[in-house]
Amino acid sequence: MNNNGHASANPIIEEFQTPSVKGDFSITGVGFKPRLLEFDVVLASVSSIQRCVSKITEKKSISHYSVQSGTISTASTSDGKAITLKDSNGAIVCECVLVAMNQDGFTLKFTEVTSRPFVMFTAYP
Numbered sequence: 001m002n003n004n005g006h007a008s009a010n011p012i013i014e015e016f017q018t019p020s021v022k023g024d025f026s027i028t029g030v031g032f033k034p035r036l037l038e039f040d041v042v043l044a045s046v047s048s049i050q051r052c053v054s055k056i057t058e059k060k061s062i063s064h065y066s067v068q069s070g071t072i073s074t075a076s077t078s079d080g081k082a083i084t085l086k087d088s089n090g091a092i093v094c095e096c097v098l099v100a101m102n103q104d105g106f107t108l109k110f111t112e113v114t115s116r117p118f119v120m121f122t123a124y125p
Contacts, residue, residue, distance in 0.1 A: 013120070013122045014120075014121060017117070017119070018110065020113060025107065026106070026108075028102070029105060034125065037057075037123055038054070038055050038124075039054045040120045041094065045088070050087060054082060054084075056082045082108055083096050085115070087115070091114075092112050096110040
């Protein structure tokens with residue numbers, strides 16, 4: 001260990017599909033306790049593309065960047081919401097909060113799962 005007590009390892013880039021039911025969802029096998037997570041979620045249809053890019057720390061400070069029907073919005077919060085994805089009408093179709101950064105990954109709690117997009121994430125040691 002070095003790096004201020006964190007594992008000295010390269011970031012991990014992986015993906016998962018959001019669950020079909022609301023509740024806790026754990027990602028394991030990362031190999032370290034992340035200090036920072038970045039999420040990139042895209043929901044595409046024939047007529048539109050919605051995207052959410054967010055960064056979240058263990059202290060749940062977050063930066064969200066969303067693209068909805070060609071409009072970019074930015075928000076910085078500390079509400080713990082790791083992902084908020086809206087459809088082309090502005091309705092939330094996928095949303096989760098960070099529950100914990102674990103020794104081998106992280107846990108999210110999904111509060112909306114109307115859509116089940118794939119999520120690409122980068123975990124930084």
